[in-house]
Amino acid sequence: MTDVAIVGAGPTGLATACELALAGVSCTIVERRAAEPNITRAFGLHARALELLDARGMADELVEQGNPLRTVHPAYASTVDFGRLDTRYPMLLVVPQSGTEQLLSRRANELGVQIRRGAAVTDLTQDASSVRLHLDDGTELVTQYVVGADGAHSTVRDLIDVGFVGESYDMPMLLADVRLPSGADSPISQVGTEGAVVVLPFGDGWFRVGAWLLRPEETGTDFAQIRRAFHLIAGTDYDMSEPRWCSRFLAQRRQARAYRSGRVFLAGDAAHVNSPIGGQGMNTGIQDAFNLGWKLAADVNG
Template structure:
C-alpha cells in the first residue's frame, strides 16, 4: 500500500478551495482542505455569479441548483452604463445570478461531502517547506502535513502566498466601502446604482426581500460619527434621494478594496488560486467568478499529473493561462471603479452614452458582455498553426451523450467527432468520444475537462492531438482503476488515524466515495 500522505492539501475552505477539492476528488485524487476557521464563514462579500462560472458549475452538475437558490437578473443598470442586457448572451445562463457566497459554498460543501473530501477546521498554517517531490505544511499547534502538492486558496491575506514570497503588487483604494445586508419591504425593487458628488451607492436584491447595499463615500467615513447602518442610510438619502426604508441590518462590513496580483501563481509544488492570487474591486462582481475558474483550470491538470498521464508542460499552463486573465480582470474592475468614484456626473454621462452605442453593435456587445460574463476568456492556443477555435470556450450543444456540458460532468476530455471516433479508444480512461448532433466545423474537436477547446481539425489529426494533450495511449483504464481502488482502500484504512490532534473535522469526513462520478 502507498503512503497515506495526501496527494493535495488545499488551504482555505471558501468557494475556490472547495471547487478545487471537488475537481480533484472527482478524478480520484486524495485531498483534504485545512481552514483556520472553526466553522463556516459568517461574513460574505461576494454575491454574484456570471455566465462562464455558471457554465463551469453546470459542467459539474451544479449550475441549475445554484440558479434555483439565487435571483437571476437578465438586465442590470450599473452606474457606468445605462443598461446591460445579459439576457442577450448565447449561453444556458444569460444572467447575473445574485446568490450569497455562503449559498455557493453550501452547494460546494455538499458536493465535496459526496466525493469524500475531508475538511479540517481550526487548522492554521504557519510554515511551509518543499523539495522536488513533496511539500510539508506546519500548523500552529506544531502538527505537520506532508503532501505532494499544495493549493493556497486562503484569501486576500493568504499565509501560503506570504510563505512563498511571490509578492502581491498593486494598491489599496483610498476610500473605504460600507456594505450591509438589509431588508427593504414592499414590491421587489430592481438593482439600484446611483452616483453623485458624495460618492456611489448600490442595492442588489437577493430575491427574498433582503438586499445587499453598499456605499462608497468620496469624503470618507467616520466610524465615530454615527453607527455604520446610519451612515449607509444617510449615503442613500444624499445620493439616491431615499433610503428605501431599509431596516433589520443582519450583517455589516467596512473594508478597503484593493487591486493586487501575485507575481506568480506557482512556486514549485505550490499553487495560488482565487483571492490568494488576485484581489480586485467589487465593482463588476468578478472576484468569486475568477476564483471558481482558477480552481477548475488547475484541478484537472493537477489530477492528470498525479494520475501519471499529464504531458510534462501541462502544469506550467496554469500560470500561463490564468495570470493574464487575472490581470485583465484587475484592469476592467479598476477602470469601472475609477469611473464610478470620479464624482463627475459629466464623465459618467459620457461613458454611459459610449457604452450604449457600443452595446448596440454586435462586436461591441460581444466584447463588453463577453468580458463581464467571462464568456470571451480564451487561452493561448500553444501552436502558431492551431485552428482558430483552439483555446476558446466550447459552447454547449446537443451530442449523442446529452448536452456537451452534461458529458463533461465525468471530468474527462470529450472528443466531438462525426463518424468513427474509434481513435480515442486507447484513451478511454481520459477521453469520452461523442458525436455532435448539430453542425461541427472542422470535422473534430477535443474539449478539455474545463470546457475549452484543446484542439480542432480533421480526423487525421485526432491521434496526434490525443497524444499531445492526454499522454501515451499505454496509460490504460486498468491503471486508473487501480489508482482509484488503492486510493479508496487507503482512505478507508487510514481515515481513523489521520485526525489531527486539537482539530475538528467536518461532517464530510466519511471515509468513502460514491460509485458514480456525476450527480
C-alpha cells in the same frame, strides 16, 4: 500521504478539492475557521462560473435559490444586458456566497474530501518530491502538492515569498445586507456628485446595498454610515432595516508576481484581488479552481 493539500475552505479551495476528488486524487483541506461562515460577501455568480458549475451538475440548484437579473445599470444612463450573452445562463445570478460555499462543501464531502476545520497553516517546506505543511495545532501534513486558496491575506503566498503587488483604492466602500419594505424588487443604482449607491435584490426579502462616498464620514456604525450615504446620494435610504451583515473597507487591486513556486500553487484571492464592483472576486476564484483542478489531477494521475 494525501496527494494534494488545499489551504482554505472558501469557494476557491472547495471547488479545487471537488475537481481533484472527482478525478480520483486524494485531498485534504486545512481551514483555520472552526465553523462554516454565514456571512455573504460575494453577491453574485456570472455566466462563466455558472457554466463551469453546470458542467458538474451544480448550477441549477443555485439558480433555484437565487435571483437571476437580466440587466443591471452600473452607472448613470448605462445598461449591461446579460440577456445578450450566448450561454445557458444569460444572467447575473444574485445569490449569497454562503449558498455557493454550502453547495461546494456538500459536494466535497460526498466526494470524500477531508476538511480539517480549526487548523491553520503556519509554515511550509518543500523538496523535489513533496511539501511539508506545519499547522498551528503542532501537527504536520506531507503532500505532493499544495494549493494556497487562503484568501487575500494568504499565509501560503507569504511563505513562498512571491509578493502581492498593487494598491488600494482611495474611496472606502460600505456594504450591507438589509431588509427593504415590500415592493422594492428590482435593482436600483444611482450616481450623484457625492458618490454612488446600488441595491440588488437576493429575491428572498434580503437586499445587498452598497455605497461609495467621495467624501466619506467615519462617525457612527457602518449601518448608520451607509444610511447616511444613501440619503446624501439618492435622497432616501429606502427604509432599509435589520442589517444581517455590514462592512466598510478599502478595496484593493493586487496580484501575486507568480502563481506557482515549485510544488505550491496559489488560486483565488490568494493570487489576485480586485474591486467588488462588477462582482468578479469569487467568480474568478471558481474559474481558477476549475482550471488548476484538472491539470493538477492529470499530473498526480501520471
